[in-house]
Amino acid sequence: MTFASPPLRNESTDVQRLLDSLNDAWREAAIATGRLLVSGARRRADERPYLDAFLQEFGLSNKEGIALMCLAEALLRIPDDDTADRLIAEKIVHGNWDSHAGRSSSLFVNASTWGLMLTGRLVELPGDMTNDAGQWMRGLSQRMTEPVVRNALRRAMRIIGGEFVVGRSIEEALKRCASEPVLALCSFDMLGEGARTDADAERYTEAYASAIEAIAATRSSIDTSTLHRYHAISIKLSALDPRYSLTQRKRTLDRLLPRALELTRLAAARGLGLTLDAEEQDRLELSLELVGALARDPTTRDWPGLGLAVQAYGRRAPQVVDHITALASELRRPLAVRLVKGAYWDSEIKRAQERGLAEYPVYTRKCSTDVAYLACAHKLIAAAPLVYSQFATHNAHTIGAILAMRRAASNSPPLEFQRLHGMGVLLYDEAHRQLEDFPPVRVYAPVGPHAELLAYLVRRLLENGANTSFVNRFMDERVSVDDVVLDPVDGVRASLNHSTLSHPDIPLPPQLFSASRQNSLGLDFGLESTLKSLRKICQSHPVTDLPPFEPSSAVAPAFDAATSALQAWQQRSVEDRAACLERAADLLEAQRDTFLSRLVQEAGKTFGDALAEVREASDFCRYYAAEARLMQAAPQRLAGPTGETNELHLVGRGVFTCISPWNFPLAIFAGQVVAALVTGNTVVAKPAETTPRVARAFAELLHQAGVPKEALQVLPMIGRDFGEAALDHPDLAGVVFTGSTATARWLNQKLAARQGAILPLIAETGGINAMIVDSSALPEQVVDDAITSAFGSAGQRCSALRLLCVQEDIADRIIEMLKGAMDTLVVGDPRDLAVDVGPVISLEAARQLRSHIEEVSRTGRLLKVGRLPSAPPVGYPTAIDPGRYVAPHLIELDSVRDLTREAFGPILHVVRFAFGDLETLLADLRANGYGLTLGIQSRLEGTRHRVYALSNAGNVYVNRNMIGAVVGVQPFGGSGLSGTGPKAGGPHYLSRFVTERTLTINTTATGGNTTLLSLN
């Protein structure tokens, strides 16, 4: 039994179905219980635990709250004092700390704020600090080098860590649980970030296994019938393998599943419950396949402890609950389900927008998630005893609703509630005091070293700290009790009345750019149905043979045709020309599979890269269509003396030559050509020698979309032959080029030597791109982003990362992680969906890269060579020459100056720098003359600004990867040796394709100034 995601309907339909699935029997009782709990808890506000009180005082709604969260997230992992001091000064100095003084009755939050109080408690308190706390905090920036301040704040963060984390080790946690009654029933969560390397995965598996043993050791008997009355363990599947994703399904089944089996078997043998946490929505199908495999394991058949978390915010949650119930029924083994609302809501929304999905995988309104939670709860309660329900919530209304649903159920099944450690304590305490037979409450209890776990937990908290969140409102006396326990069904119905069941401020991904243009459509690689159709594509669309190159003599007739078509094309309205581009974008999306297959087979792109390229080409069409309308729809009226009109017109220049590269044979070709066409030029285009078929196919789409054949001529030719003939042609009006700096220079010289008009050249060339990483950066994020930026597209992007510059204090750790992550990369034939790094474009390119590696390894140190493909994939008629594969390489250099040219392949150079040498490093980078892309990884705003200001890179990316610029969002292009500008996909690009003309008309010439004379 496999779980196949149902196609996502529109959100309103889903929410309506949720409403239809619920009766009203529980609604009044839910509100009544909710009120009781909130009012009772508010009366005992003084007793609330630190974390609850802290969240209320320092929520996300104030600067100080965010500053403290940022400190907590980063301070403990920063090894060097200089960076730690900067972070402290930066986060503390601008806060309005006085405004929080004395506002909370909690000692933890009070005493002129939390960090300060802790500082004071741990070190001898300076007099000025007690007298004027706010001033003292602000003064920290001047005293930031005082070890006393730094050490005190580090201690403070550790104390905060204690609030988030139950113990630094499982032994410490179990000891604490034995002495604190509120921790009598826990599910221990052992880890923070997911595995990035095989070594991480092994270590994490080991940690889980020892935790299971340690928990079991505290239990006197192995009695599975009482298993749900004892501590359990929670497991993140992403910790058990660094490549846990559907495209890596085989690897996941080969490596992750055995580890998960080992742990479930151990938990079964020791009679403990084990729950698989729910992670990102694109892992849902794969996670359910793993759950199925674990549930089918005959050795654990009699163990009722296997459970999984289900996220109610996921639009597929009701079907997931049905699937689990059917699985339990088929196997006749009870399963446990922890129902959560979901911890990654904001990242799910962002990811869906970035991926251009047709629908969000999660609801966009909080009340819809709440209703979905209740609809799933209703199903789960009805599924007992096949399913044991664990309701994880801190929401009083949700608790009240579940109790009422259980009362209404014929079997009144056993169930439990769950809360996060440090949160919901008062609420559940109140429930135990006021409600009879209240079910057991289990605590989700994070265990681990504070420095490692705090970063992860704080980010989760930031994600969940929204104003809509129950914990933010529950103790806030400014919000009435009735408002706190509002029935979400009423909330949804109220939205229904305004016909806005989806959030009006969260446009669907296709409508991200509002009315001006449609966003390009993406694909969800987390669905087996998507991957299945992609697998077939290359078989059903084999590539044709390379067409013969055109001779030099083909250039003149192409120019003649383009020149003859010019006037008619220019005279068509911009609206007409723009509509051709939009039709081409639609046609491209309709024929996406054909283009994907061409890109994969002709250019050696992975499916992910090929999809990104098709999307970029569609975006170029729609963006330039919208920009041209803005620019050319009407002449600009200029102010002047009365009696005349003055207008500025922008018109196409003539015949443009577009020369595009092989690394983006569709997107760059399309971008150049449609920019020229839409502004009223005709085009003679030369695609790259190795990839002319995809370019030709796109030109045919433009012709189908209404661009006259003569207006766009495509000539597959040898570059030099084309350049010699085209650049000398008298009808040439401009050149747009993307490729190497050397060729751009040659073109420039050719143009300068021409007789006749001086022509524009728009050139986009290469870069020696760096990523600057200081010691406040999160190592896992650095490694993810460096791997994607350096090795994605086999390093054959001009934006690719070439130089990773890491502050020396964390360099060893980052390098070790990078080496481990490189081991997990799959190099091979891109027709295989699991492949991350395809071949380089030609044998010659591979040869040059190998010689670069040899040469640079002599001055530097070769740190790591990734794996080459073991065997070609089966089922494809043509094989890629094995000589075209270049394994990912990591090479350490002493200085950024040691890299003097762009090596266009999967080679990453790493350089260490000292905290005080940042400016020298940036000067050295500037000295290479390029200025294309730059990555910055730092939690320090000051550092980010400084690096930005001192770099000349055209595209700067902070705390993310540095490739994949999106049209209209991150206009792309650099300066210096990296190109002439203007940026492709930006608002100024089209202006280079037009010439300006003014038209002045003397309106008095026909007899008088009628405008002036008719004034009253």
Ligand SMILES: Cc1cc2nc3c(=O)[nH]c(=O)nc-3n(C[C@H](O)[C@H](O)[C@H](O)COP(=O)(O)OP(=O)(O)OC[C@H]3O[C@@H](n4cnc5c(N)ncnc54)[C@H](O)[C@@H]3O)c2cc1C
């Ligand atoms: C024991 C335990 C285990 C957990 N395990 C997991 C896990 O495995 N995986 C996981 O993802 N989470 C997990 N969580 C986290 C959990 O998802 C959050 O704590 C939970 O969402 C908070 O819900 P609430 O009922 O307490 O709060 P509420 O304030 O009632 O709900 C907040 C939730 O509403 C949702 N939301 C917020 N705004 C919107 C919006 N505009 N549109 C739609 N939905 C919105 C979000 O999911 C948010 O988290 C766990 C929580 C607990 C207590």
